[in-house]
Amino acid sequence: MKPGTKPKPTHLKLVTGNPGKRSLNRKEAKAKAAIPAPPHHLTADAVEEWNRVATELYNLGILSEIDRAALAAYAMAYGRWVQAERAIAKMAEKDQLTGGLMIKTSNGNAIQNPLVGTANKAAADMMRYAAEFGMTPSARSRIAAQPPEEGADPADRFFA
Structure with missing residues (x-):
């Protein structure tokens, strides 16, 4: 069975309307905004992107x-x-003809450099995750986020 489209968050339904008239999830979980520490297993390039x-x-x-x-x-x-991409660029310095995109097998046949497939797969994965966080123009158009209030806990309205 093929999955349908991802459900729209309740706060977006409230802002943009609910044309399907489906019931709203009034108990939708909301996580407190925070910046988690990067895991230790990340590479230097990954940590740099994390921090960015x-x-x-x-x-x-x-x-x-x-x-x-x-x-x-x-x-x-x-x-x-x-x-x-760095490895492909390094290979391209030595291979002016194909720019590192092709390599020769032991039989002398030209095939696509496996690094090209690795780069393409990593880029596709990266874009899929980026869309989850609203880091692409089209994904951002579907998000209505509010910056966290400094020092304010939403529960304070009820328990303070």
């Missing part, structure tokens, strides 16, 4: 501690993509 996007996602009110694994997967895909 984590603050931006936090400022948009999108990032929380629970998102650590998803952001790590995005950062690792980015790191693999960069590493593969």
Whole structure:
């Protein structure tokens, strides 16, 4: 069975309307905005990307501690993509004809450099994760986020 489209978050239904008149999830989970620490297994390129996007996602009110694994997967895909592209560029310096995109087998046949497939797969993974966080123009058009309120806990309205 083929899965349908991802459900729209309740706060977006409230803002954009609910044309299907489906019941709204009034108990939708909301995570507290936070910047999680990057996992130790990330490569240097992945950590650099983590640091670049984590603050931006936090400022948009999108990032929380629970998102650590998803952001790590995005950062690792980015790191693999960069590493593969660097390796292809290095090979391109020696191979002016194909620019490192093709290699010769032991039989002398030309085939696509496996690094090209690695780079393409990592880029596809990276873009899929980026869309989950609203880091593409089309994904951003579907998000209505509010920056976290400094020092304010939403529960304070009820318990303070």
